[in-house]
Amino acid sequence: xxxxxxxxxxxxxxxxxxxxxxxxxxxxxxxxxxxxxxxxxxxxxxxxxxxxxxxxxxxxxxxxxxxxxxxxxxxxxxxxxxxxxxxxxxxxxxxxxxxxxxxxxxxxxxxxxxxxxxxxxxxxxxxxxxxxxxxxxxxxxxxxxxxxxxxxxxxxxxxxxxxxxxxxxxxxxxxxxxxxxxxxxxxxxxxxxxxxxxxxxxxxxxxxxxxxxxxxxxxxxxxxxxxxxxxxxxxxxxxxxxxxxxxxxxxxxxxxxxxxxxxxxxxxxxxxxxxxxxxxxxxxxxxxxxxxxxxxxxxxxxxxxxxxxxxxxxxxx
Ligand SMILES: NC(=O)c1ccc[n+]([C@@H]2O[C@H](COP(=O)([O-])OP(=O)(O)OC[C@H]3O[C@@H](n4cnc5c(N)ncnc54)[C@H](O)[C@@H]3O)[C@@H](O)[C@H]2O)c1
Numbered sequence: 611x612x613x614x615x616x617x618x619x620x621x622x623x624x625x626x627x628x629x630x631x632x633x634x635x636x637x638x639x640x641x642x643x644x645x646x647x648x649x650x651x652x653x654x655x656x657x658x659x660x661x662x663x664x665x666x667x668x669x670x671x672x673x674x675x676x677x678x679x680x681x682x683x684x685x686x687x688x689x690x691x692x693x694x695x696x697x698x699x700x701x702x703x704x705x706x707x708x709x710x711x712x713x714x715x716x717x718x719x720x721x722x723x724x725x726x727x728x729x730x731x732x733x734x735x736x737x738x739x740x741x742x743x744x745x746x747x748x749x750x751x752x753x754x755x756x757x758x759x760x761x762x763x764x765x766x767x768x769x770x771x772x773x774x775x776x777x778x779x780x781x782x783x784x785x786x787x788x789x790x791x792x793x794x795x796x797x798x799x800x801x802x803x804x805x806x807x808x809x810x811x812x813x814x815x816x817x818x819x820x821x822x823x824x825x826x827x828x829x830x831x832x833x834x835x836x837x838x839x840x841x842x843x844x845x846x847x848x849x850x851x852x853x854x855x856x857x858x859x860x861x862x863x864x865x866x867x868x869x870x871x872x873x874x875x876x877x878x879x880x881x882x883x884x885x886x887x888x889x890x891x892x893x894x895x896x897x898x899x900x901x902x903x904x905x906x907x908x909x910x911x912x913x914x915x916x917x918x919x920x921x922x923x924x925x926x927x
Contacts, residue, residue, distance in 0.1 A: 611637065611685070611687075611688050611689070612636070612637070612688070612689045612690075612691070612734070613636075613637050613638070613639060613684060613688045613689070613690055613691075614631050614636055614637065614638045614639070614690075614691050614692075614693065615638075615639050615640075615641070615680070615684070615690055615691070615692045615693070616628050616631070616638055616639070616640045616641070616693045616695065617640075617641050617642070617673055617692070617693070617694050617695055617696035617719075617723065618641075618642055618694075618695035618696030618697060618739075619638075619640025619641060619642050619657060619660075619668065619695075620640070620642035620644060620653035620654070620656050620657040620668075621642065621653065621656070621695060621696075621699075621802075622656070622796070622800045622801055622802050622835070623695055623739065623793075623796060623835065623838060623839070624640070624642070624693070624695040624696070625653070625656035625657050625660065625800060626798075626799075626800055626835050626836075626839055627693060627695070627839050627842055627843075628640055628657070628660050628666065629659060629660055630839050630843065632660055632663045632665055632666055634843075635665070636665065637665045638660070638665060638666050638667070639666075639667045639669065639680075639683050639684060640657070640660070640666065640667070640668050640669065641668075641669045641670075641671055641673060641680075641696065642657070642668070642669075642670065642696065643670065643671060643672040643673070643696075644670060645698065645715070647698065647699070647700065647703070647804075648802055648803050648804060649803065652803065656800055667683055669683060673696055673715075673719040673722060673723060674714050674715065674718050674719045674722060677722060677723065677726040680726065681730075686730070686731075686732065687732065688732065689732050689733075689734050690727075690730075690732060690733050690734060691733075691734045691735050691737070691846050692723070692727060692733065692735070692736045692737065693737050693739075693842060694720065694723055694736065694737065694738045694739060695739045696715065696719060697715055697716045697719070697739065697770070697773075698711045698712050698714075698715040698716055698766075698769075699766075699802065700766065700802075700804055701743060701764040701766045701767070701887075701889045701890065702804075702887050702888070702889060702890075703766075704764055704765035704766035704769070704889065705764075705765060705888060705889070709765050712765060712766055712769045713769060716766075716769035716770060716772070716773050717769050717772045717773050717776070720738065720773035720776055720777065721773075721776050723736075724736065724776060724777065724780045724786065727780075727786060728780055728784050728786050733786060733787060734787065734846070734849075735787045735788065735789060735845070735846055735847070735848070735849050736777065736780075736786060736787065736788040736789075737788070737789050737790075737791065737842060737845045737846065738773065738774060738777045738788065738789070738790045738791070739791060739793060740770055740771075740773075740774045740790040740791060740792040740793070740853060741766075741767065741770040741792055741793055742792055742793065742794040742795070742831070742855070742857060742894045742896065743762060743763075743764060743766055743767035743770055743891075744760040744762055744767050744770050744771040744774060744792065745758055745760055745761070745762070745767075745792075745891075745894070746760070746761040746762045746763035746767060746891065747761075747763050747891050747892065747893075748761075751893060751895040752858075752895040752896055752897040753855065753894065753895060753896055753897065754855075754897040754899075754900075755792075755852075755853060755854060755855060755897070755900050756900075763889055763891050764888075764889030764890075764891075765889070766889065767889075774790045774792075774853060777790050777851070778790070778851055778853070781850070781851030782851065786851075787849030787850075787851075788849070788851045789845045789848040789849065789850075789851070789852060789853075789854070790851075790852070790853035790854070791838075791841055791842065791845055791853075791854055791855075791856045791901075792853060792854065792855045792856060792857070792896075793833065793838055793856050793857065794830070794831040794832070794833050794855065794856065794857025794858070794894055794896045795830045795831065795832050795833060795857075795894065796832075796833050796834075796835055796838050797832055797833070797834065797835065797916060797917075797920055798834050798835035798836065798911075798916055798919055798920050798923075799835065799919060799920060799923035800835070800923070801835070801920060806864070806867075807832075807867075807871075807917065807920055808920070808924070809821065810867075810868065810871060810879075811871070811875075811920060811921055811924050812924065814871065814875055814877060814879055815924070815925075817877075818880075819880035819881055819882040820868060820879055820880065820881050820882065821882050821884060822864060822865075822868075822881050822882070822883050822884070823884055823885065823886050823887050823890060824864075824883070824885070824886035824890065825883060826863060826864045826865035826868070826881065826883065827863050827864070827865065827892075828863065828864055828886075828890070828891075828892050828893065829861055829862060829863050829864075829892075829893045829894065829895065830861070830862070830864065830867075830893075830894050831857040831858055831859075831860060831861040831894050831895050831896045832860040832861075832862070832867070832913060832916070833856060833857045833858075833859075833860065833896075833909055834860075834909065834910075834911035834915075834916040834919075836911060837856070837907075837909040837910060837911055838856055840907065840910075841856040841901060841905065841907045844905040844906065844907050845905060848904050848905055852900070852904060854900045854901040854904055854905070855896040855897060855898055855900065855901060856896070856898070856901055856907065856909075857894070857895075857896030857898060857909070858895075858896040858897065858898030858909055859898070859908075859909040859912075860909070860912070860913040860916070861894075861895045861896075862913060865881075867913065867917075868881060870913055870914055870917060871917055871921075873914070874914060874917045874918050874921055875921055
């Protein structure tokens with residue numbers, strides 16, 4: 611029987627993917643340790659719908675420990691697709707002593723899971739959630755998989771790249787089927803509360819000024835959550851160990867985004883500027899050609915439509 615293992619299943623992207631898989635009638639085992647990087651009640655809420663579905667099993671365990679517990683929930687004959695989304699996210703927290711959390715949850719956990727998958731066998735694919743943060747500050751844009759040398763600009767980016775390299779090694783040396791997807795700033799319903807749009811919308815609800823780090827001229831290639839989930843689903847059949855960008859289509863300055871948000875919320879939005887944070891890059895811009903060639907993937911949701919959906923979600927809470 612085919613089964614899906616989703617790590618980080620209670621997080622923003624993991625829970626949305628889990629809901630999609632269940633909707634498609636698939637059988638899902640989800641693992642999450644409910645780290646308190648942000649309010650764990652948000653994660654409980656994210657996963658509450660899935661928990662009502664008999665095709666879903668939740669395992670509340672730390673993936674940096676011995677992974678024998680996974681074997682209790684999976685038959686050796688189950689053909690497994692692993693979506694590895696568990697990580698310590700966030701660029702800004704990754705400095706100082708907090709870096710230990712990043713090396714553990716991003717590098718050690720990935721190596722642990724790869725080793726378990728390789729030893730277990732019957733893996734249809736291991737899909738790793740990589741990040742645009744691996745690119746750093748390249749001189750030439752857009753960021754293109756075979757042209758842009760990945761030189762991260764934050765400790766977070768260093769750990770995401772290290773883990774992506776580990777994934778590649780398990781394909782190159784052991785033939786483990788894998789794919790890595792480099793997500794570009796994901797937004798939409800369930801977006802993490804530390805991320806810009808969520809903070810902006812919450813501030814606008816209270817008529818408070820929006821806090822912008824830097825001068826607002828920085829650009830981001832925003833990617834709507836449903837497009838990311840679509841890319842993850844398509845990547846199930848891409849098993850050659852290729853790393854692909856998932857982004858493109860909505861590259862705008864932060865100031866433009868705030869203007870669009872004002873339009874969507876039909877209100878004037880005030881901005882309070884402060885200094886850029888360490889590790890923040892000036893621009894991200896994805897070439898999405900490889901993902902189109904390999905997966906047939908194309909982002910489809912406009913920034914305005916995506917923002918509307920995030921605003922409606924936050925309003926409904
Ligand atoms: N959100 C984005 O814009 C974005 C961009 C690029 C890459 N990514 C990557 O996508 C993935 C998902 O991001 P997200 O925004 O949904 O983050 P998230 O923080 O909402 O979800 C990650 C989940 O992983 C869990 N986790 C962390 N360490 C664990 C461990 N040791 N064992 C078990 N569970 C553990 C956390 O409790 C959390 O629920 C991450 O790998 C992240 O690096 C996200």
